[in-house]
Amino acid sequence: MKTTLLSLINVSKSFNTQVVINNLSIDILKNEFISILGQSGVGKSTLLNLVFGFIKPDKGVISFHNHEINKVLIFQEYNKSLFPWFTVYENMKLVATSQEEIDKIDFYLELVNLISHKEKYPWQLSGGMQQRVAIARSLLVQPDLLLMDEPFGSIDHQLKSELEDELKDLRLKFNLTIMFVTHDIESAIYLSDRIIILKNGIENFEEFRIDKSLFSDKNSIKQSTLYKSLKSKLKV
Amino acid sequence: MNIKKTYGYILIITLLLLWEIGARYSSYAYLPAFSTALKTLIEGLQTLSFLNQIFISLFHAFCGLFIATLIMVPLGILMGRNDFIFNLLFPLVEFFRPMPSAAIIPIAILFLGIGYEMKLFVITFGSTWSILLNTITGVRSIEPVYLKTAKVFQFNLKKRLFNVIIPAALPSIFTGMRISLAISLILTITVEMIVGGNGIGYYILDSERSFHFPEMYAGLLALGILGVIINKLFQLTEKKVIHWHYGQN
Numbered sequence: 001m002k003t004t005l006l007s008l009i010n011v012s013k014s015f016n017t018q019v020v021i022n023n024l025s026i027d028i029l030k031n032e033f034i035s036i037l038g039q040s041g042v043g044k045s046t047l048l049n050l051v052f053g054f055i056k057p058d059k060g061v062i063s064f065h066n067h068e069i070n071k072v073l074i075f076q077e078y079n080k081s082l083f084p085w086f087t088v089y090e091n092m093k094l095v096a097t098s099q100e101e102i103d104k105i106d107f108y109l110e111l112v113n114l115i116s117h118k119e120k121y122p123w124q125l126s127g128g129m130q131q132r133v134a135i136a137r138s139l140l141v142q143p144d145l146l147l148m149d150e151p152f153g154s155i156d157h158q159l160k161s162e163l164e165d166e167l168k169d170l171r172l173k174f175n176l177t178i179m180f181v182t183h184d185i186e187s188a189i190y191l192s193d194r195i196i197i198l199k200n201g202i203e204n205f206e207e208f209r210i211d212k213s214l215f216s217d218k219n220s221i222k223q224s225t226l227y228k229s230l231k232s233k234l235k236v
Numbered sequence: 237m238n239i240k241k242t243y244g245y246i247l248i249i250t251l252l253l254l255w256e257i258g259a260r261y262s263s264y265a266y267l268p269a270f271s272t273a274l275k276t277l278i279e280g281l282q283t284l285s286f287l288n289q290i291f292i293s294l295f296h297a298f299c300g301l302f303i304a305t306l307i308m309v310p311l312g313i314l315m316g317r318n319d320f321i322f323n324l325l326f327p328l329v330e331f332f333r334p335m336p337s338a339a340i341i342p343i344a345i346l347f348l349g350i351g352y353e354m355k356l357f358v359i360t361f362g363s364t365w366s367i368l369l370n371t372i373t374g375v376r377s378i379e380p381v382y383l384k385t386a387k388v389f390q391f392n393l394k395k396r397l398f399n400v401i402i403p404a405a406l407p408s409i410f411t412g413m414r415i416s417l418a419i420s421l422i423l424t425i426t427v428e429m430i431v432g433g434n435g436i437g438y439y440i441l442d443s444e445r446s447f448h449f450p451e452m453y454a455g456l457l458a459l460g461i462l463g464v465i466i467n468k469l470f471q472l473t474e475k476k477v478i479h480w481h482y483g484q485n
Contacts, residue, residue, distance in 0.1 A: 054384070073388050080381040085403040085480045094399055095389040123484035141389065 002029040004065060005145060005177050006051065011060035013046055020046045022204050023060070026196065028145075028179065033171055035180045035188035038198035039234060044181040047198065048073060048147045051179060072143040076150040078131040082122035089118040092137050101140055108136040112166065128159040135167065139174060146178045152187070160184075161218070164191060185230045189221050197233055206233065266449050273453035280454050286439070290458060293435040294466075296352075297424040300359025301416055308364045309409060312371025313401060322372070329368065337362030337423055341430055350431040355424070362423040366415035374408025375401060407481045410474045417470055421463060 004027045013021040020043040028034055036044045049055045051062060052073045075081045082091045092105045109115045112132040114125075122130050131151055138146055152160040164187055171178060171191075182188050188195050195208045208226065221227050252270050259269040268276075280286035315322040340361055341354075348354035382404055386396045428437025436455055443451035475482055 052388070054387070071388075073384070075381050075384065077379075077381050080379050081385055083382060083385075083400065083403070084484050085406075085478075086399075094391075094395075121480055121483060123480065 002031065004028070005030045005032075005067075006069065007061075007063045007065070008051070009061045009063060011050060011057045011062060013043065013050060013055065013057050019200075021050070021057075021198075022200070024198075024204050025060075026205065026207075028177065031175045031177055032194060033176075033178045033180065033192045035182055035192040035195045036198060037182065037185065037188055037195055037230065037234060042198040042200055044198055045149050048149050048179060048181055051145070052147055067144075069144045070141060071145045071147060072138040072141060073147040073149065074131075074134050074138055074151045076153050078127055078134060078151065078155070079122075081134045082130055082137075084121060084123050087119050087121055088114065088125070088133050091122065091133065092118075092140055095137055095141055097141065104140060108140050109133075111139070111170070112136045126159075128155050128163060131155065131163065132166070135170070139170065142174075144177060146176050148178060148180045150181055150183065153183070160187070167191065185227055185234065186218070186221050189215050189224070189227060189230070190218055195230070197230070265447075268450045268453060272450050273457055276450040277454035277457050280451070280458070286458075289434060289436045289439045289455075290462065293421075293424050293428065293437065294462070296355050296359055296428075296435060297417075297420040299356055300423070301363050301413070301420045303356070303360045304363035304367055304416060304420075305413060307360075308368040308412075309371050312368045312409075313375050313397070313405070315368075316372045316375025316405070317401070329365070333365045333369070337419070338426055338430075341427065345431065350433065354431065355427045358427050359420050359423045363416040363420045366419065367409070367412040370408045370412025370415070371405060374405030374412075377408070378404040406478050410478060414467075414470060414474070417466065418463075421459075421466070425459065 006028045008024055008026045008028075011021060011024045012019065020041075024047075036047060038044050046055070050057055052071050054073075082088075083094070086094060088109070089105060092109065093102055096102045096105065106115060106118070109118050112135060114129060114132055114136065117125060117129065122133065125133070134151075152163050155163065167178075168191055170176065178191075180188070180191060189210060192210050193212070194210065197206045197208075199205060208230070210226075214224065215221055256270040259267045259272075311325075315325055337358060341358055344354045344357050344361075348357055378401065382400050383396075386400045391400065424435065425437035425440075428435035429441045432438050432441070436459060440452050440455035440459075443449070443455060
C-alpha cells in the first residue's frame with residue numbers, strides 16, 4: 001500500500017474577496033504523478049504555491065505528516081527560471097548543497113542530453129533545452145516532491161512530446177512524486193496516475209484514476225472516452 | 237564600419253575644418269586655429285605639468301565616482317529590498333536629488349575649505365543620485381521568477397544577494413554609473429574652475445585669464461578626447477562584466 005506524502009485538509013484560499021480554493025481536501029501519495037487540470041482562474045497555480053509554501057492557506061491545513069519534505073517548483077517561465085548570468089553548469093552548482101551533489105552535476109546533465117552544453121549560458125539554449133536544465137537542476141537536489149507549473153506550456157508540440165517522454169522516464173527512474181499543473185488533457189492522461197479537475201463551487205474537484213495500460217500509446221489518447229469526457233468537463 | 241556611423245565623424249571633421257578656416261580668416265585673438273590648438277595639445281602632452289593636470293582631474297573624478305558607488309550601491313540594494321528603509325530615506329533623496337551639485341559648493345567650502353576634501357565631497361555628492369536611483373530601480377525590477385527560484389532552492393541571504401540580486405541589478409547599476417561618470421567629470425572641472433588650485437579645469441581657466449588661448453583650447457580638446465576615451469573604456473568594461481545582458485538581448 002502506498003504511503004501518503006502530503007494531505008490538504010479543508011484548504012481555502014482567497015485573494016481580496018475572490019475565493020480561489022474552497023475547502024479542498026486531497027491526499028498526494030508517494031511516487032504518484034498527479035495532474036491538476038481546470039479552467040483558468042480555478043486556482044491550479046495557487047494550489048502549487050500553497051503546497052510549496054509560497055503562500056499560506058486562509059483556512060485548513062497542508063500536512064506533510066511530520067516529515068521534512070524537500071520540495072522543488074519548476075516554473076512555467078522556462079526562459080527565466082535559470083539565471084542568465086551563470087552557465088548551465090554554474091546554474092546547477094548554485095543549487096547544490098554538498099560536494100556529492102556537485103559531483104553528480106555531469107550525471108544529471110547527461111541524463112537530459114545536455115552535457116555538451118554545460119559551459120553555455122541559458123540564453124544560448126533553446127526553450128526546450130532550458131526547461132531540461134531546470135528539470136536536471138531540480139533532480140540534483142533529490143526532491144521528495146516536484147511541483148511543475150505548466151512546464152511545457154509555451155514549447156512547440158514536437159519538443160513537448162519529447163520532454164514528456166523524458167519526464168516519464170525520469171519519474172520512473174527516480175521514483176518521483178510529481179504535481180503537474182497543465183491545460184493539456186493529452187499530456188495529463190499520458191503522464192499521470194491520477195487527474196484532478198479543480199472547480200469553483202461546492203463540488204470543488206473531481207478526480208480520475210488513469211489505467212496506465214490503456215494509454216501507453218500517445219496516439220490512442222485522443223480517441224479515448226476519458227479524453228472526451230475530460231474535454232467536455234473542461235469545456236475545451 | 238557601418239556607412240551611417242561615418243556621418244557623425246564627417247560632421248566632426250567638417251566642424252573642425254570650419255574652425256580652422258574661420259580662425260585663419262578672422263581677426264579674433266581669442267580664437268586660434270584648430271591646428272594651433274592641436275599643436276599646443278600635442279606639445280602639452282609631452283610635458284609633465286600638463287599630464288599632471290589631467291591626472292589630477294581624472295583622480296578627483298574617479299575617486300568621487302568610486303566613493304559614490306561604494307556607498308550608494310549597498311544603500312540602493314537596501315532601499316530596493318526593504319520598504320521601511322525606502323519609505324524612510326526616499327523623501328530625503330527626493331529633496332537632495334534635484335539640487336544642482338554646484339549649489340552645494342559654497343556650503344562645502346564653509347565646512348571643508350578649498351582643498352581636496354571639498355572637491356571630493358562635491359564630486360561624490362553629485363555622482364551619488366544616478367547610482368542610487370538606478371540601483372533601487374534595478375533591485376525593484378528583478379524578475380520575480382529569479383527570486384522565487386532562490387526561495388525554491390532555499391538560498392541564504394548571502395547567496396541570494398551575491399548570486400541573484402546583485403547580478404540581476406547590475407545592468408541598471410551600470411547605467412547609473414555611466415551617467416554618474418559624466419557627472420563626476422563635469423563636476424570635477426566645475427570645482428577646479430571655481431576654487432582653483434590644480435586640475436585641467438583650473439588649467440583652462442588660468443589659460444584664459446592669462447590670455448594663453450591656444451592652451452585654453454588645448455585643455456578643452458584634451459577634455460573632449462578624454463571623455464570619449466573614458467566612455468569607450470567604460471562601455472568595454474560594461475560589456476565584459478555583464479556580457480550575458482547583451483547576449484540575451
